[in-house]
Amino acid sequence: xxxxxxxxxxxxxxxxxxxxxxxxxxxxxxxxxxxxxxxxxxxxxxxxxxxxxxxxxxxxxxxxxxxxxxxxxxxxxxxxxxxxxxxxxxxxxxxxxxxxxxxxxxxxxxxxxxxxxxxxxxxxxxxxxxxxxxxxxxxxxxxxxxxxxxxxxxxxxxxxxxxxxxxxxxxxxxxxxxxxxxxxxxxxxxxxxxxxxxxxxxxxxxxxxxxxxxxxxxxxxxxxxxxxxxxxxxxxxxxxxxxxxxxxxxxxxxxxxxxxxxxxxxxxxxxxxxxxxxxxxxxxxxxxxxxxxxxxxxxxxxxxxxxxxxxxxxxxxxxxxxx
Numbered sequence: 001x002x003x004x005x006x007x008x009x010x011x012x013x014x015x016x017x018x019x020x021x022x023x024x025x026x027x028x029x030x031x032x033x034x035x036x037x038x039x040x041x042x043x044x045x046x047x048x049x050x051x052x053x054x055x056x057x058x059x060x061x062x063x064x065x066x067x068x069x070x071x072x073x074x075x076x077x078x079x080x081x082x083x084x085x086x087x088x089x090x091x092x093x094x095x096x097x098x099x100x101x102x103x104x105x106x107x108x109x110x111x112x113x114x115x116x117x118x119x120x121x122x123x124x125x126x127x128x129x130x131x132x133x134x135x136x137x138x139x140x141x142x143x144x145x146x147x148x149x150x151x152x153x154x155x156x157x158x159x160x161x162x163x164x165x166x167x168x169x170x171x172x173x174x175x176x177x178x179x180x181x182x183x184x185x186x187x188x189x190x191x192x193x194x195x196x197x198x199x200x201x202x203x204x205x206x207x208x209x210x211x212x213x214x215x216x217x218x219x220x221x222x223x224x225x226x227x228x229x230x231x232x233x234x235x236x237x238x239x240x241x242x243x244x245x246x247x248x249x250x251x252x253x254x255x256x257x258x259x260x261x262x263x264x265x266x267x268x269x270x271x272x273x274x275x276x277x278x279x280x281x282x283x284x285x286x287x288x289x290x291x292x293x294x295x296x297x298x299x300x301x302x303x304x305x306x307x308x309x310x311x312x313x314x315x316x317x318x319x320x321x322x323x
Contacts, residue, residue: 033090108316119157139223168212186252190260
């Protein structure tokens, strides 16, 4: 019956997916991926029909492994949208079984699964293949791996995304402006760093897009002072880490280039320290608010003392001490 169903393309029953006729490796990969999906903290919904379509398409095309499938190819199967999303997730779970952590560096991606965790709300690996120069891609991978190995692992994916975008942008600049399209790190100089800064600054003034960066919908990402700060700070961290670890010397990356990368500035805007509960109750008391309104009709925020009350108004808050 199982063999006949495989030939006829029928279903074994409600909620059942038959792997009969698949290559042994592919069948084992799908079983493992299904198990990994069950322990995911935020699993996506996989309809049995989509899973059956995946299996049938693999069987028809003689696929031997999930790693042979391209989740961006819409022509290899029907219902390509949901099926390819399943393939992408399955590949993410299966690839750590096939490849070592060091091998992912050669392949151009970083997967936090090798460190035993995932960033919240992130289902994909950090793809570094958009960084055009292999040496720059390797330095980026090594920096991110060192961060994951260390005690200061970020709580969200934001810092890692900022690093990746900065290196993609710099790599795009090197491809266009640097000798040998930036593939020879020994040829980079302080002038290279200054040229990248000037190019970025010009793009901000002209309203041009940031090099190598696009939004999730494919639209261009305009250069701004914020993206400049994030890019320069990210570059500085990666290159200084390479200088300290000896990786820069090993590939011939000149020190004069690294020290010429400027500090981008502080991008964190800290809120004022909040009031304590006791002070907040006094500040929000209607009588005190009315009193402050009467004593400060022009919103100038003066400090004054009258009888047994002390009222202080400042740019960051109010404190009323009742005598």
